[in-house]
Amino acid sequence: MKKPVRKNAFYAQSGGVSAVINASACGVIETARKHSRQIGRLYAGRDGIVGALTEDLIDVYRESPAILRGLKYTPAGAFGSARFKLKGLEQNRAEYERLIEVFRAHDIGYFFYNGGNDSMDTALKVSQIGAAMGYPITCVGIPKTVDNDLPHTDCCPGFGSVAKYVAICTREAGLDVASMARTSTKVFVLEVMGRHAGWIAAAGGLAGRKPSEPPHIILFPEIAFDRDKFLAKVKQCVGDFGYCVVVVSEGAAYADGKFLADAGTKDAFGHTQLGGVGPLVANMVREVHGYKYHWAVADYLQRAARHIASRVDVDQAYAVGKAAVELAVKGVNAVMPTIIRKSTKPYRWEIGHIALGEVANKEKKLPPDYITADGFGITAACRRYLEPLAGGEAYPPYKDGLPAYVRIKGIAVRRKLKTDFPI
């Protein structure tokens, strides 16, 4: 039997982090170890792809086994992630060439990129330029996005835990408001993430099963915001139930596509930076109805909430990391592992894969039949889809009352190139 060519591997985290992206890293690491005939060293980009461009690589195998195991229960990006979108090949070929230069210098033959739609596009381009430059590299994307908006996969690791978090927050805050509504707050607004797709907002809907139970109103990005209809519904809820709990997506927008809360700033990807739709909506209610209100903005708390991660989500995050390595060592290139739902009750799933070109830069929105006719709630079909993803608990270990999350040492690989690359 021919001895396989042994190459080093590169792993990077990309875009907004999640409660379980490190579980994917753990899946990559533990599986790469098992394929030591094909994969020599495993390097992680410090701060994601930026680490590759600047030749700042972390020597993953020099971390202690306890820390590597701890990644499975540690939120956020342990190796550092980046909001750094590589431009198109034509616009900035130099960046791709630099990547190949660094990979060549460190004998890297595997590229694992853990991110969302934008990142799958980058992974695809790296595979293309590598081939074009005579340095073929096996590129496998690893899905990660709390927004759950990647196509061709039943769900995205990171989403199930946010779904669980948002559903729990809605249930808990709902009980709080219910218990005091007679003499105090009548309207509570929870702002959640989800720039263009309402998956996270929809998850709030898991909190209640009857019309009387919170949330009474969900504002989706998929449904054009109608101020009068919204205000009428709030009034009806306060009349019928004594209070009203609203879950609003940061991506809630008017019919013309303008976000309710457009902060006017843009991030590195050119996306508008949002925030503040929660207080905005709450104020709207007070101005018209005069109800006492409270609002919460979960922001990073929702995507970092590893303390209440979904067990299913953790398992799937690990599984896609593991699958990425298994695909790569088999020589499958330019793909992304996917999650395939085999059955809903009981919930069963398996791992498949799809070509990167099929997922790059595409967004999966909430299907119309997941939203109730009035546009303010989720349907039974949506609940059936969402519920298993938030299933099971996967508590981290605790020390002195707090989760004992790990931090890597982050030992750098010795640089081999003489050139710097300004970011």
Added chain:
Amino acid sequence: MKKPVRKNAFYAQSGGVSAVINASACGVIETARKHSRQIGRLYAGRDGIVGALTEDLIDVYRESPAILRGLKYTPAGAFGSARFKLKGLEQNRAEYERLIEVFRAHDIGYFFYNGGNDSMDTALKVSQIGAAMGYPITCVGIPKTVDNDLPHTDCCPGFGSVAKYVAICTREAGLDVASMARTSTKVFVLEVMGRHAGWIAAAGGLAGRKPSEPPHIILFPEIAFDRDKFLAKVKQCVGDFGYCVVVVSEGAAYADGKFLADAGTKDAFGHTQLGGVGPLVANMVREVHGYKYHWAVADYLQRAARHIASRVDVDQAYAVGKAAVELAVKGVNAVMPTIIRKSTKPYRWEIGHIALGEVANKEKKLPPDYITADGFGITAACRRYLEPLAGGEAYPPYKDGLPAYVRIKGIAVRRKLKTDFPI
């Protein structure tokens, strides 16, 4: 032996609810059951004291045993709470007389009032007017306030769970920001509760042990806000650590006592309704330094977060409920059970009690030696005090991925009075 006089008991929840106030209710209920020679029926005020004034009493013993046990892990006020402050005896004697009228009609001889400083004042007045009107009633306050600002007790049930929540959120969001700071958010602001006392904000300090670990800055109500000093510290943190995590109390105020974020509205107690200091502080940073920022406002999420309650807090909440009944049946009147710290390492505590007059309307602020010299952090003494209160986990049971919190049936006791009492 003389047979004790058997009387019914009244229990009410008052003011802002917490993750563990129902655990206190559970302690009252299970202990009252054991003293059936002295306590006949147990009635709860629907929506707190409002239920007593309107003769809307819940027949607690008609709830199923499973629901009553479930109170121990259910957040918020299961019987309904109220922001309804009884005025002084001279200003509104009618309210107190109505209470006594309702108590007399239902043969109520025990008054258990579960709340904060204001509520202890109410409990004291009820005991006084009862005696003055020839209807003596044994009044015992049960401490509850997430603000931890009651004097003469080591801590207040409700606080330990918020402390744990805020510390965990700070640690989790801190990891999130750290992992992306190089190319994305540099400053993260978490707004927490605590109108006049910085206990909750201080708990954020448990998240880190070194100056490099979040939170890098805590803004306490006890320390006059100095804009320039704050902005300089933010800049220093971003320079030294690459990012800066700020925990700001809703009660943060300027030297003249004006809150940073004064929404201009007042609640039923005449307190200014706050909210929005998080975004305000974040904007301040951006305007001067231009850093990309994010902010979260935990609002009710923090005090309803039973999913991550402190085990110590749950135990103490139950214990003060239990002690209240035990004191009452011994005839001890106009007192509040307290928590006495016997040792910190290992943490040991026991229950004592104090006269209501000693705690009514008094506020315990963070002592100066709990705040670091620069005014932005907690001292080792503060950490020693806080850490045990957030200790241990007390997870609720789950069903379909969500906590299986209970809801009472709330069967009303048949009214005996012909008169209504407008609220």
